[in-house]
Amino acid sequence: MKYDFIVVGHGLAGAILSYTLRKRGHRVLVIDEPRPSSASRVAAGLLNPVAGKRFAKSWLADEFIPAADAFYAELGTHFGRELYTHRPIYKIFSTIEEQNTWMAKCASEGWQDYILGTYTQGASQPAVQNPHGGILIGRGGSLLVAEMLDLLTAELLAQNLLLPERFEMDQLQLTGQGVRYKNLEAGHLVFCEGFQVVNNPYFKWLPIQPTKGEVLEVQADNFNPDCIYNKAVYVVPVGAGRFRVGATYNWREPNEQPTEAGRQELEERLSQITPTPFRTIRHLAGIRPAVRDRKPLIGVHPQFSQLSVFNGMGSKGVQMAPYLAQQFSAALAGEAELLPDIRISRYLSLYYDYLKHQNTQL
Numbered sequence: 001m002k003y004d005f006i007v008v009g010h011g012l013a014g015a016i017l018s019y020t021l022r023k024r025g026h027r028v029l030v031i032d033e034p035r036p037s038s039a040s041r042v043a044a045g046l047l048n049p050v051a052g053k054r055f056a057k058s059w060l061a062d063e064f065i066p067a068a069d070a071f072y073a074e075l076g077t078h079f080g081r082e083l084y085t086h087r088p089i090y091k092i093f094s095t096i097e098e099q100n101t102w103m104a105k106c107a108s109e110g111w112q113d114y115i116l117g118t119y120t121q122g123a124s125q126p127a128v129q130n131p132h133g134g135i136l137i138g139r140g141g142s143l144l145v146a147e148m149l150d151l152l153t154a155e156l157l158a159q160n161l162l163l164p165e166r167f168e169m170d171q172l173q174l175t176g177q178g179v180r181y182k183n184l185e186a187g188h189l190v191f192c193e194g195f196q197v198v199n200n201p202y203f204k205w206l207p208i209q210p211t212k213g214e215v216l217e218v219q220a221d222n223f224n225p226d227c228i229y230n231k232a233v234y235v236v237p238v239g240a241g242r243f244r245v246g247a248t249y250n251w252r253e254p255n256e257q258p259t260e261a262g263r264q265e266l267e268e269r270l271s272q273i274t275p276t277p278f279r280t281i282r283h284l285a286g287i288r289p290a291v292r293d294r295k296p297l298i299g300v301h302p303q304f305s306q307l308s309v310f311n312g313m314g315s316k317g318v319q320m321a322p323y324l325a326q327q328f329s330a331a332l333a334g335e336a337e338l339l340p341d342i343r344i345s346r347y348l349s350l351y352y353d354y355l356k357h358q359n360t361q362l
């Protein structure tokens, strides 16, 4: 059977890329080993246009957010199910200093679209401790990631376009026309393996930093289900009085086991946001495909033009993947250039080092 593309991996990256390629009229086969603890399946699904304690507008927010809005709206229409919900994000100031930092920042250009309000005194919400106030951020929201993946998986399976199994690298052959994999042929193969790209002989030279994260799902009936809260952790509504609370960051423990320490950290941080009771129902862990410079890793292999990679979504896959999938699929069709900041070619020197190392091993 001949395809235009084989996509390996059906997490957020592979699912959004393969849907985008299909929408462009390409025949796409997906190969994915189902993994309940994949980063995408444990993710809280948050999209937040304001990054970190320094109150910076997140990288390329003006490009990523409209593309994400359009993509998830179209997917919602396609499946007749609202998967992405716009919600205000209440970022609570931890200290007066934080409040001051924000007051200095907010006068600068380009913020108006993203801020719904600034509170210098606690807003009167009984479930929330916010003595120094906070900001209400607009244009963010949350995606039901696992539901989205389930719907896309079911659609692909029904059309025989998904092999739910591990991709066996030793079955891959590179040909003059593209690739052969077992009895299948395709013009091009894209790897979207998340952190597991560290085992991929063609792309293991890329500087992925597998970063473990833990998240809780809690029942908290007093919380406002229409708002996302943030102070050291995110509290993201997922329906029926439940919220995902996350996440931890750990570079030293590359496994998907939830830990007691992770649970305590998240519960303590949640207690600092709310004095009202909550009950932990689930505790999950996964590994993010983070990158040294916090930018995605996208592009065609420097030597084998039949292969490419779409990876490095770090902790912002929900926000970045729709725009990047659009740009990459246009680039693969020769219609656009990838942004320099996301190209894997920025790490070409690592590829040459890798080749040198391989040669000395022989």
Ligand SMILES: Cc1cc2nc3c(=O)[nH]c(=O)nc-3n(C[C@H](O)[C@H](O)[C@H](O)COP(=O)(O)OP(=O)(O)OC[C@H]3O[C@@H](n4cnc5c(N)ncnc54)[C@H](O)[C@@H]3O)c2cc1C
Residues within 6 Å of the ligand: 008, 009, 010, 011, 012, 013, 014, 031, 032, 033, 034, 035, 038, 039, 040, 041, 042, 043, 044, 045, 046, 047, 165, 166, 167, 168, 192, 193, 194, 195, 196, 212, 213, 214, 215, 246, 247, 248, 284, 285, 286, 287, 288, 289, 311, 312, 313, 314, 315, 316, 317, 318, 319
């Ligand atoms: C605790 C936690 C919370 C997070 N919260 C958020 C959030 O709120 N918002 C946000 O934007 N991001 C969040 N993230 C980050 C987000 O999860 C990632 O950016 C995104 O999911 C990465 O998607 P991916 O498809 O690249 O990787 P993955 O989700 O890891 O998917 C890779 C897929 O490829 C498959 N695969 C790999 N190798 C093979 C192979 N050889 N053969 C077959 N299949 C293979 C895997 O089984 C998997 O299905 C969070 C991450 C964690 C860990």
